[in-house]
Amino acid sequence: MKVRKFLLSALLFLPLLLQGCDYALFNPKGPVGHEIRGTLFLTVGAMLIVVIPTLLMVIIFAWKYSAKNKKSQQTHTPEWDHSKKIEIFAWGIPIIIILFLATVTYIETHRLDPRKHLLVDGQQVQPKVIDVVALNWKWLFIYPDEKIAAINEVAFPVNQPVEFHITSDSTMNSFFIPRLGSQIYAMSGMESRLNLMADTVGTYPGISAMYSGYGFAGMQFKAHALSLEDYSQWVNKVRSQGTPLTDDVFKSLQPDSRWVPVTYYSEADPGLYSKVINSFSGVQRND
Numbered sequence: 001m002k003v004r005k006f007l008l009s010a011l012l013f014l015p016l017l018l019q020g021c022d023y024a025l026f027n028p029k030g031p032v033g034h035e036i037r038g039t040l041f042l043t044v045g046a047m048l049i050v051v052i053p054t055l056l057m058v059i060i061f062a063w064k065y066s067a068k069n070k071k072s073q074q075t076h077t078p079e080w081d082h083s084k085k086i087e088i089f090a091w092g093i094p095i096i097i098i099l100f101l102a103t104v105t106y107i108e109t110h111r112l113d114p115r116k117h118l119l120v121d122g123q124q125v126q127p128k129v130i131d132v133v134a135l136n137w138k139w140l141f142i143y144p145d146e147k148i149a150a151i152n153e154v155a156f157p158v159n160q161p162v163e164f165h166i167t168s169d170s171t172m173n174s175f176f177i178p179r180l181g182s183q184i185y186a187m188s189g190m191e192s193r194l195n196l197m198a199d200t201v202g203t204y205p206g207i208s209a210m211y212s213g214y215g216f217a218g219m220q221f222k223a224h225a226l227s228l229e230d231y232s233q234w235v236n237k238v239r240s241q242g243t244p245l246t247d248d249v250f251k252s253l254q255p256d257s258r259w260v261p262v263t264y265y266s267e268a269d270p271g272l273y274s275k276v277i278n279s280f281s282g283v284q285r286n287d
Contacts, residue, residue: 024178029200029225032112032181039108046097046104114184114194118161127161127195130154131273132175134168134186134208135253137215138260139175142268148238149245149268151253151260155224155234158201166192169254169276174210177223183209189280198225218259242266 028034063069117127131142132154141154156162166175168186176183180196198204208219226234242264243249249265250272269275 024205028179028181029202029204030180030196030198031118032196033179035108035112036181039104042104043101046100049097050094112182114182114192116195117163118195118197120159120161120197125161127163128156129163129165130156132164132166132186133273133276134166134170134173134175134212134219136170136213136256137208137219137258138253139206139208139219139221140253141221142270142273143235144270144273146235146238147268147270148235148242149265149272150238150242151263151265152221153224153262153264154206154221155226155231156198157228157231158198158225161195161197164194164196165273166194167273167277169279171212172210173208173212173219175206176209177204177206179204180223185210189277191277198223201225201227201230213256215256215258222262238264239266245269245272 025033025040026037028037117124119125129144131144133140133142138151139154140149140151142149164175166184166186167190168188170188172188173186174183175186175192175194177196180198182194182196184192184194186192202225204223204225206221206223208216212219224234244267245265
């Protein structure tokens with residue numbers, strides 16, 4: 001009786017415990033996020049074909065053959081030790097589901113290739129390029145066209161594809177804007193590319209999805225999807241409020257730091273991103 005009361009209380013209080021959860025993956029704001037959510041629902045639904053009947057049978061069998069169920073008190077001595085029908089059912093359905101999931105994974109993996117440019121109304125559009133450098137423990141966003149940069153804040157026009165060029169100046173990290181789509185790794189001496197697009201104006205949290213040290217919790221940033229007018233105003237704000245991102249300033253960003261506030265840079269070398277990657281080309285660094 002005590003166990004039943006405990007389980008009932010847990011079920012009643014569970015919704016209250018989940019009130020603070022942010023279901024970003026289930027409320028996407030971009031085409032890539034929508035595709036990922038659809039694939040997630042499809043794969044989970046396919047697996048539930050096995051999970052739900054199994055859980056129901058566990059409950060039914062446990063009750064039917066329990067000592068308290070007087071109606072089932074009978075000796076059952078089957079005269080067989082193998083059944084082809086049961087074997088086909090027990091193995092056939094999981095095999096079919098695995099083949100289905102493998103096919104879906106193969107198709108979706110190639111269709112949502114992170115390096116593949118996104119289409120707008122069925123047409124190819126030149127994406128906005130933003131260089132991303134993962135530092136300990138902060139994100140540096142460089143705009144090679146506007147020649148500006150920002151720490152822990154990125155902005156881009158809504159309904160325009162964005163191509164992120166991503167690398168790391170230190171430890172391995174994972175670049176992730178949950179409401180927009182795929183996460184991808186940031187690795188030193190290497191470049192990852194990720195094409196995303198926001199279809200709704202808003203501010204979306206960005207994180208590092210991989211533990212990278214004691215400052216990992218503060219490695220967060222805000223991604224602003226803005227109208228063209230607001231985006232222009234944001235660029236002007238960075239230029240008016242920022243300071244030049246010189247080589248000495250960049251070196252001051254390389255040491256470990258935690259919970260770094262948003263910082264703007266009015267002048268940034270468009271080649272800084274390439275310099276960060278090339279700094280790992282067999283040359284010993286004195287960090």
